[in-house]
Amino acid sequence: MGDQQIFMANMHVFNIAARTLSFTLAAQELNMSQSAVSHRMKKLEQQLGFKLFIRKTRQLALTPEGERLKITVSLSFDSIYTELNDITHDELSGELYIGTSNGFASYWLMPRLARFQQRYPNLDIRLQAQNNAYDFDYEPIDVAIYYLESPPTNLHYEKILNEQRMPLCTAEYAQQLNLEQHGIEGLRNATFIHRSQSQAWQQWLDIIGSDINPNLKKYSFNHSDLYMKAALNSLGIVMGRYQFAQKALAEKTLINPLPAIDATASYYLVCRKNTDQRPKYKAFRQWLLNEINNDI
Incomplete structure (x- = not known):
């Protein structure tokens, strides 16, 4: 196995170990020995040049560098698995993470979501509501609805609704x-x-x-x-x-x-650039536009 392949394999092991904070649990999930997981993490730390874990008696914690890497690696692997799921399954299934404001979630989206559920019964919604903008680089959001005066140029966007x-x-x-x-x-x-x-x-x-x-x-x-x-x-x-x-x-x-x-602001449907052709995004977008047209 080449150096790059070994590095990526070790990153996968790190993703599991960082999530479980246990080499033993990670070993069980990966069908490896505990010593093999520990060896791979030491090798990865040598490759990176910094410590990832704080090893204590019967306790494992992430260093600040490990915490930062965990966020990036977790999102990266989630994106890979989502893409593979979209490619290999004709039927829409799995999870769709939606982000929007508290008000839009409560007063506009929630009263309509039952119709989305009926249309796509095998697609699970994970709705996150907050009034601050989402960081698509660090939060597991597939699609968001923003109320903005101007669109976010760092994301794919589409104006969907005036106010x-x-x-x-x-x-x-x-x-x-x-x-x-x-x-x-x-x-x-x-x-x-x-x-x-x-x-x-x-x-x-x-x-x-x-x-x-x-x-x-x-x-x-x-x-x-x-x-x-x-x-x-x-x-x-x-x-x-x-x-x-x-x-x-x-x-x-x-x-x-x-x-x-x-109003000077409008509602925008946004996602990461180059992800707007994913089946789940397209399904949610089309359902959303149909709901808006039915209101007119």
Whole structure:
């Protein structure tokens, strides 16, 4: 076996040993002896020129260098196995890792995922929700949906959905402010519901041409679920997104008593470059576009 083949074989053993943090468990998984695993790891450390493991009595830990290498190696092998699975299986199966924001996951994606499950019953969804951008180099994400003002040039992207910003409240709260008669001026007595650190209310008021200060009387929340529930409980009026509010508007649990404006950001479907032809990505993309078209 050539040096490169030996190196790659040792990297595979490292991937298992780093995941299990046990040469014994790695040996069982690889059908090797414990001493063979230990020997390969020592050889790999010699090849790399730095330590990968901290060897203690009955305990194994990764060095900082080992931790960094584990992330890269794990993603690399996962990518290889995913590619092989796509090549060798005509039927869509396995796992699809989707990343998006908490709000989009809760209000747009979750109500529709049952239809995706019915269409692809053998494809398991792993949905990860967070409001920060995903690092495709270090996180096991196959596809993400971002809400952005400009697309990410380091990734493959496609704009899939526009957005509108609109004031939302209960009919009872609108009546309390007498918005039907007073219009925007009725907001002078309103409690403004804000997303933490968001300037959405001020931007809307500037475009509408109002000098009302949305910060004089306000509630602030750091999560989309909270600020939408605050509006549903008549705590005030929220600057919401139409895509998040479709169900509430249809059921009339919230109303849009004042003008909507086009948002400066849009929703983008993104993935690593050169992975947009993978069957799982293409299946999810087509299902997503069908759902969007059905909403129009």
